[in-house]
Amino acid sequence: MSDVAARIFELRAEIAEHNVAYHVNDAPTIPDGDYDALVRELRALEAEHPELKTEDSVSQLVGAPVSTVFQPVQHRTAMLSLDNVFDEDELRAWTDRLVKAIGGNVSSLAFSVEPKIDGLALSITYEDGEFVVAATRGDGRVGENVTDNVRTIHNVPQQLLGKNTAGVLEIRGEVYLAKADFLDMNERQRAAGLKLFANPRNAAAGSLRQKDSRQSALRPLSFLAYQMVFDDAPQLQATMTSHAATLRAMDAFGFFTAPETTTQVGVDAMLQRVDWLETHRHDLAYEIDGVVIKLDDLALREQLGTTSRAPRWAIARKLPPEERTTRLLAIEVSIGRTGRATPYAVLEPVVVAGSRVAMATLHNEDQVAKKDVRPGDLVIVRKAGDVIPEIVGPVLEKGRRRARAWLFPVDCPDCGQPLARVGEESDTYCVNPACPAQQLQQIIHFGSRGAMDIEGLGEQRVAQLLGEGLITDVADLYELRVEQLSGLEGLGELSANSLVRAIEDSKVMPLSRVLVGLGIRHVGPVAARALAQSFPTYDELSHSSFDNIEGIVGVGPVIAASVVRYLEDRENRERFERFKNAGLALSEPSLSTDVAPTLSGRAVVITGSLDGYSRESAEEAVVLRGGTSPGSVSKKTYCVVVGEAPGASKVNKAAELGIPTIGADQFEELLTTGTWKATTS
Numbered sequence: 001m002s003d004v005a006a007r008i009f010e011l012r013a014e015i016a017e018h019n020v021a022y023h024v025n026d027a028p029t030i031p032d033g034d035y036d037a038l039v040r041e042l043r044a045l046e047a048e049h050p051e052l053k054t055e056d057s058v059s060q061l062v063g064a065p066v067s068t069v070f071q072p073v074q075h076r077t078a079m080l081s082l083d084n085v086f087d088e089d090e091l092r093a094w095t096d097r098l099v100k101a102i103g104g105n106v107s108s109l110a111f112s113v114e115p116k117i118d119g120l121a122l123s124i125t126y127e128d129g130e131f132v133v134a135a136t137r138g139d140g141r142v143g144e145n146v147t148d149n150v151r152t153i154h155n156v157p158q159q160l161l162g163k164n165t166a167g168v169l170e171i172r173g174e175v176y177l178a179k180a181d182f183l184d185m186n187e188r189q190r191a192a193g194l195k196l197f198a199n200p201r202n203a204a205a206g207s208l209r210q211k212d213s214r215q216s217a218l219r220p221l222s223f224l225a226y227q228m229v230f231d232d233a234p235q236l237q238a239t240m241t242s243h244a245a246t247l248r249a250m251d252a253f254g255f256f257t258a259p260e261t262t263t264q265v266g267v268d269a270m271l272q273r274v275d276w277l278e279t280h281r282h283d284l285a286y287e288i289d290g291v292v293i294k295l296d297d298l299a300l301r302e303q304l305g306t307t308s309r310a311p312r313w314a315i316a317r318k319l320p321p322e323e324r325t326t327r328l329l330a331i332e333v334s335i336g337r338t339g340r341a342t343p344y345a346v347l348e349p350v351v352v353a354g355s356r357v358a359m360a361t362l363h364n365e366d367q368v369a370k371k372d373v374r375p376g377d378l379v380i381v382r383k384a385g386d387v388i389p390e391i392v393g394p395v396l397e398k399g400r401r402r403a404r405a406w407l408f409p410v411d412c413p414d415c416g417q418p419l420a421r422v423g424e425e426s427d428t429y430c431v432n433p434a435c436p437a438q439q440l441q442q443i444i445h446f447g448s449r450g451a452m453d454i455e456g457l458g459e460q461r462v463a464q465l466l467g468e469g470l471i472t473d474v475a476d477l478y479e480l481r482v483e484q485l486s487g488l489e490g491l492g493e494l495s496a497n498s499l500v501r502a503i504e505d506s507k508v509m510p511l512s513r514v515l516v517g518l519g520i521r522h523v524g525p526v527a528a529r530a531l532a533q534s535f536p537t538y539d540e541l542s543h544s545s546f547d548n549i550e551g552i553v554g555v556g557p558v559i560a561a562s563v564v565r566y567l568e569d570r571e572n573r574e575r576f577e578r579f580k581n582a583g584l585a586l587s588e589p590s591l592s593t594d595v596a597p598t599l600s601g602r603a604v605v606i607t608g609s610l611d612g613y614s615r616e617s618a619e620e621a622v623v624l625r626g627g628t629s630p631g632s633v634s635k636k637t638y639c640v641v642v643g644e645a646p647g648a649s650k651v652n653k654a655a656e657l658g659i660p661t662i663g664a665d666q667f668e669e670l671l672t673t674g675t676w677k678a679t680t681s
Contacts, residue, residue, distance in 0.1 A: 004045060008052055011042040030395065031380055032289060033321020033352075036084065069211060070144035073135035076231045079123055079172065080140055081309050082292065082316040088271060091293070094315045095267050101312070102300055107266045110297065112243045113273040114261035115281075116290035116316055117224055119176030120205040124150065124223075125231070129165030131158045136209070140309070149208055150175075152217035157254035164249075167233030171255060173225035177204045178285050180652040181220035198392070200287050224286075225255035243296045260284065263296055278319050282384060283648050290318040320354035325395055328379045331362065331406050335414050337441035337519050339429040343368055343408065345379070345391050352383040360389035365408040366426045374403045412437075433571070439473070440466060442519060446474040450525065450616070451517030452506040456499045464488060474517070475575050477503050478582035511538060511588045514579070518572075521562045526630050529623055530554045531563065532588035538576055542567050553601065554628050598674035599627030603636055607650040608643030610664045621671055633659060639676075641667050 015038055018030060046053040085091045099106045121137040134150035135143035150156055153175070160169075177185065177200040185203065186196045197203035207219035228246040230237040240246055244263050251257055260277065264270040270293060277291045294314040295301055301313040327348040333341050343362040350357055360381050362368050371393045373379055380392040396402075408428060412419055417432035430438065440462055447457035454477070465471045470484060480503065485496035509517075512532035516525055523531070534552045535541035541563075550560035566572055579586060604622045606615070606629060613621065618641075619629035633640060633653040640654040643664040654661050666676040 004049055005052055008042065008045050008049075011038055011045070012057060015039060015042065030325060031321060031323030033324045036086075036318060036321070040086075069209070070136075070146060072138075072142045073133060073145045074142055075123060075135065075138075075140070076125075076168075076170070077229050078140050079121065079137040079143065080306060080311055082314055083307075083310045084290070084316045084318045086318050091271065091274070091315065091317055092267065094293075095270075098295065098304070098313070101304055109267070109295065110242070110263055110265050111267075111270040112247075112261060112292075112294045112296050113264055113270055113277070114226060114258050114292050114294075115277055115284060115286075115288040116292045116318075117174040117176050117226075117258070118201045118287040118289045119174035119224075120201070120208055122146075122150065122173060122175050122208075122223065123229075124156065124171045124173075126160055126165070126169045126171065128167065129160040131156070144209070146208055148213035149210060149216040150223075152213055153221045153223050155256050156223050160253040162252050164236050164239070165253070166235055168231040169233045169236065170229035170231055171225050171250060171253075172227040172229060173223055173255070175204055175208050175221055175223055176200065176286050177207070177220065178222055178652075179287065179648060180285070180656065181222070185220060222286075223256065225250045225257050226261075226292075241298055243294055243298065246298075274317055280645055281319060283645055285648055285652060288319070289321075290316045292316050320351075322353045322384050323380055323382045323392065324350045324352045325378055325380055326350035326357075328373055328375055328377045328391070328394075330375050331368065331373075333409055333413050335412060335430050335435060335437035335441070337438055337445050338521060339431070339433075339435065339438050341408075341412070341419050341428045341430060345373070345381075347379075347381065350381060352381055352389060355383070357381055357383060357389045360391050362391055364426045365421075365428055368406060368408070372405065374406055376403045434472075436466065443471065443474055443477070445519050446517040447477075447506075448517075451513055452509050453513075454499075454506050455502040456495070457502070461499070464490075473575065475578040475582070478507070478578070478584070507582065507584045509585065511536070511541070511586055514538075514584065514586060518566075518575075520566045522559045523563065524631075525619070526628060527555060527559050530628065533623075536588040536590065538580075538586040542573075542576070554603075554630065595624050597626035598671065599625040599638070602627045602638035602674070603634075604629055604670070605631070605633050605637050605640045605650060605654075606643070607640060608646035608664070610641070610643040610667055613667075618667070625671060625674075633657065635659075639670070641670070 015035070018035055018038070042057075046057065083094075085094055095106055095109070098109070122134060123137070123143065124134045125132050131151070132147075133145065134147045134156075135145055137143055151158065179200065182197070182200040182203060189196050197206075203219075204221060207216055207221055210216045226247075228240070228250060230240075236249070240249065242263075247257050247261065260280075262273055264273050274291045274293065277288070281288050292314060293316075295304070301311070304312040306312060328345050329348060330346040331343055332346055333343050335341055343365065345360045345362055347358055347360060360383075362371070362373070371391060373391055373394050377394040378397055379394050381389055382392050383389040408419070410419060411417065412430040412432065412435055414437035415430065415432050415435040417430060417435065419428050420431050421428050432438075440459075443462045443466070444457075444459050446452055447454035447462070457477075462471075465480075468488065470480060471477060480500060482493065482496045482500050485491050485499060486493040488496075491499070510532060512525070512528040515523055515528040515531060530552050531541060531549070534549075535544055546560050546564050549555060549563055550557050552560075576586070599622055604627050606618050606622075609615075610618050622629040627638070630637075633650050635657055637654070637657070637659045639660045639662055640650060641664065642651060642661050651661065653659075662670065662676050669676045
């Protein structure tokens with residue numbers, strides 16, 4: 001028992017320290033996922049040993065004590081926190097408790113399902129429709145007076161719209177920074193040589209809690225309303241029976257509410273919507289760390305009441321944390337197909353964003369130095385969706401001596417030849433073109449689906465062929481024979497035949513796919529198609545000048561210089577001669593005369609998935625009609641086609657530049673006519 005009591009005491013002290021760092025200083029020292037794990041451990045121990053539970057335990061508190069920087073504000077109605085669940089089973093258990101408490105059929109219960117914005121909780125009080133005071137949550141009973149700062153937020157009404165605004169009313173919600181605004185703000189910080197903000201939540205909280213409201217006014221803060229509290233507004237309250245009705249009323253008053261919020265009837269429908277929000281969390285305009293589920297019926301809420309820290313009628317389904325701490329075991333360097341030397345972290349495995357992470361990128365030498373992470377450090381690992389895990393930075397531990405700063409190696413770890421930085425670039429390269437690591441990655445890339453699409457030529461097979469001395473270059477692939485392969489481990493005659501046939505089939509690939517497969521620096525699929533359409537054969541391309549290449553739409557001087565440099569290299573010219581002798585087409589089919597050039601000279605960006613099209617086939621459909629399909633939005637973009645689960649950054653950039661966006665259902669019309677009919681709502 002003494003060990004349990006000691007652990008509870010230790011957890012309470014640690015959590016209290018983190019509460020102050022997060023709520024008061026806006027500078028958390030650990031990721032949310034690690035904090036949640038500490039709180040869950042404390043609550044589990046207190047549940048197992050109720051005799052050790054106390055009323056003032058941090059597990060029972062809301063927020064943290066208010067800062068002395070701002071005047072205190074007593075909340076008329078306590079601003080409670082939310083209890084958390086972490087998986088579907090826990091969420092179903094919560095709904096079972098609801099049914100037990102209120103009776104009735106769970107299939108008939110209506111739930112509001114809304115994104116849990118990762119920002120700063122705020123209460124704004126209106127008297128007869130006029131904004132009078134704004135306060136942070138604080139400890140739930142007393143918050144900080146941030147009225148002057150909140151008045152500078154662009155989407156907070158100073159006067160409520162409409163007529164039914166008599167009495168005293170509180171609007172509660174979240175102050176946040178939209179993803180696009182956060183990126184823009186950090187870009188301004190970088191340009192001014194100032195420290196970058198770590199994440200949108202801390203930046204928003206710090207921006208709101210400035211002593212000088214003029215400083216808050218310089219930050220692009222937004223407010224999202226999610227709750228209406230009737231302090232003394234009987235006429236309005238009498239018209240409200242559901243949460244959905246309060247959301248509509250707040251919209252009418254002039255507030256922004258989450259457009260992703262829906263009302264779902266029954267547990268299964270609610271769970272499906274929760275899953276949808278988790279799947280699309282990176283497509284939203286703001287950061288979310290969970291999904292909030294609330295009973296829609298206000299009378300049932302009144303019946304259920306609250307605990308000392310949270311309402312019984314609402315719950316937060318926390319999403320898998322995208323940041324966790326773990327131990328950095330070592331820093332290693334990998335060599336890519338271009339010779340680029342990339343440092344990466346070897347980690348004690350940890351679950352981040354729902355997947356096991358044992359390695360994370362450190363990008364380049366400058367980033368390692370800037371982040372100052374060293375082997376042995378406790379580090380923060382971040383993984384957002386399908387993004388490659390990366391190290392955010394170290395967590396300095398009191399009393400722990402750190403290792404010496406890590407130094408970038410001077411020689412390639414694979415071939416032993418020198419590593420060098422090129423010009424003013426931050427990347428480091430192996431200067432040996434015969435480096436085995438480069439050869440491996442080059443051949444893997446050449447055979448990949450986006451290039452020559454050679455079935456069966458994966459990493460293990462390429463490594464085996466290199467190890468056996470059968471290939472050293474991509475051109476060697478076209479000289480492989482079945483009798484050479486059939487005796488290799490794991491390759492019988494049938495498999496050897498399949499591989500040789502797949503290599504033979506790739507000979508008909510167009511010139512643009514060959515250019516992609518060769519991995520010429522700065523030449524991706526879009527640039528490769530532009531080059532091949534302007535110079536439909538290798539011979540034409542190889543005899544073209546820098547000026548001719550630079551003049552191609554979508555190419556420019558950087559790509560042109562890289563292409564000319566590649567084509568002038570003796571080894572590369574020899575490789576193309578071997579391709580010719582092996583029978584590769586090395587030509588680009590002309591655009592079909594049966595398809596009208598409806599998008600000639602127009603750049604169409606596609607984001608999200610389109611029914612009936614893969615990403616590649618959708619882009620090819622645009623190119624077939626004379627257009628281009630770049631991967632980013634610019635002032636030259638003709639329009640952005642928005643499919644299912646689009647990228648928020650492209651949609652936001654289009655809105656910022658005033659570029660038209662069209663739905664997936666208008667894509668066929670765009671291809672056919674080069675334009676589209678405006679939709680009406």
